[in-house]
Amino acid sequence: MPIFHSEAIVLRSFNLSEADKLITLMTNRYGKIKCVAKAARKIKNRFGASIEPMSHIRLIYFGKENQTLYRLNHSDIIHSFQEIRGDLQKIYTGVYFIELIDTLTPEMHPDLNVFQLLQNGLKALETIGSIDTLTRIFEMRLMCLAGYAPQLNHCTTCKKVDYTTKIGFSFERRGIICELCSLQVNPEIYFQIGILKYLKKLKTIDIKHANRLKFPKGTELDIERLIHRYILSHTGRELKSYPFIRDMKKTFENTL
Ligand SMILES: [Zn+2]
Known part of the structure; x- marks a missing residue:
């Protein structure tokens, strides 16, 4: 399954289920995309503040090419404004x-x-x-x-x-x-x-x-x-x- 690397600014963060979040991002390489951040609602989660709206981040995500929903794998804050x-x-x-x-x-x-x-x-x-x-x-x-x-x-x-x-x-x-x-x-x-x-x-x-x-x-x-x-x-x-x-x-x- 293809893996994508990009920079992005988080546009929206939405509770998808008891554990997961749906994140809308404006990336610099692939335009606007949506990613599921698994277990992002858990207190100790690997994404932290990087998936807050407005954060400028570096991210890795994967999924089938040209599909509309991806899986967020990793994100680091570049600038939190x-x-x-x-x-x-x-x-x-x-x-x-x-x-x-x-x-x-x-x-x-x-x-x-x-x-x-x-x-x-x-x-x-x-x-x-x-x-x-x-x-x-x-x-x-x-x-x-x-x-x-x-x-x-x-x-x-x-x-x-x-x-x-x-x-x-x-x-x-x-x-x-x-x-x-x-x-x-x-x-x-x-x-x-x-x-x-x-x-x-x-x-x-x-x-x-x-x-x-x-x-x-x-x-x-x-x-x-x-x-x-x-x-x-x-x-x-x-x-x-x-x-x-x-x-x-x-x-x-x-x-x-
Ligand atoms: Zn005229």
Whole structure:
């Protein structure tokens, strides 16, 4: 039976039976996979904290090629992201990153860029203070890697670059709509022209440099709503972790 070696970040850990756990992992070599960790619920088990969600690990697993469920044989922690685990707002944000990855990526579809986005996103979350900007970059970069990059360079209908003060955005057409075409297309949302530049930056900026990007005051909520609705238009449902980061943000804002 083939044995696989890889690095991975743990996405989910789920109790499968009284003794075993089912682990979902984003590996750097084989994409998203699922493994059964035998006896992982026993107090003295060989996996320990390495199968906690968010852990960056080195693992060995085996199973038939192209099957959907493997057996975890060995796992070592490379990095546990302890800085995230000590801060409630960062924990919720990290859990949101993981849920987004789990929702938007198919199993057994290797993509090193997705793995690196998750790894670098969690690393940045440990050290960078601007969690909102970091989250917007993560969302936009992941949407682009998952094949849902929004069209922001020209009107999706007439292909012209002709805007006044407000631009329409159509979730169905996955991009911006000019004023003239808006009369026929009826975009679901409009935003100020100044925001367009920042949306374009989100598509290309390296997540490691999240602290270099600052949204103009008063635009943060518009950018957040636009990207959130864009994600919803693809997932078709609210992610479980999203209300938590919204509530956390409100709590922090009210205590300042
Ligand atoms: Zn147009």
